[in-house]
Amino acid sequence: GSQLLGLAAGGLDPGALFQRLTFRRFEFAWQLLRSLARKPLLVSQLLASLGGVQELAQDQVELTYFAVAAPSQNQGVGHRLLESYADWWASRGARRLVLSVEEENAGALRFYRRHGFEVVRELEQGAYRRFALCKTL
Template sequence: MSLADLVVWWPRSEPVLARATTGDCEDLAAIHAASFHRGWGAEDLATMLRDPAVVAHVARRRTTAPAGGFILSRIAADEAEILTVATAPRLRGRGYGGRLVAAHLPDLMRAGVRRLFLEVEAENAPALKLYERAGFVPIGRRKGYYRTATGTADAVTMRRDLPAI
């Protein structure tokens, strides 16, 4: 399946949000490769999804449709880190990233997570806006953290405290 196959079907209706499975890995790898300079492969994603400390959600048109976006976090004690949020290129700017974050947080809270962290490229204004709207606050900066096609880019480290449930 090509990335083009993943993006032409998406309607303007609400997506179905569900837990990701290893059966989603090909779709997730295509989305990740289109979203980041160093995308993760399907086997990398499958390894992560088999880890009991990993929580991942997908957005799709209907239950049996290919994934159009996903979020993946790893839990350690009462903390977690969002490792990635990615949406198929033609779906960006439609609010699916925010819906994925909103669907993801309750599962993390049920798992006992109280502090959630992430790193985002400092120049990625849409992602920074997404995370700020979701209640994350900047707590630091890592110089030259990301390798890009043209060199390196800084990362902004962000945190959100989660309530106990």
């Protein structure tokens, strides 16, 4: 049917994306808050990560949000979603795709490495450690 299987969002200005999603789309903000309430540790991680991975160059784009619904995981949905996202930006001139992953999210780190991403630096954000990753498109 018309069930949402995954989400990929980002762009050249991740801060503006976050503002549009949270302040202009109250339903998104409400759902995000409900999800975060189930995992309070994520609240401070989210707040710490709002600055994005780094200053973005003109030829690179950030993948800010990426998720696949639990029932659709390990079925190739994430692979297709990530490849479509990368292809879409590559067709518009992007040459690099950047993102960050929390240190404790080993599954996501493995996923991105399998898809050609390399860790380019470690980020300390308060008590949290993240890895900045980059893939050439």
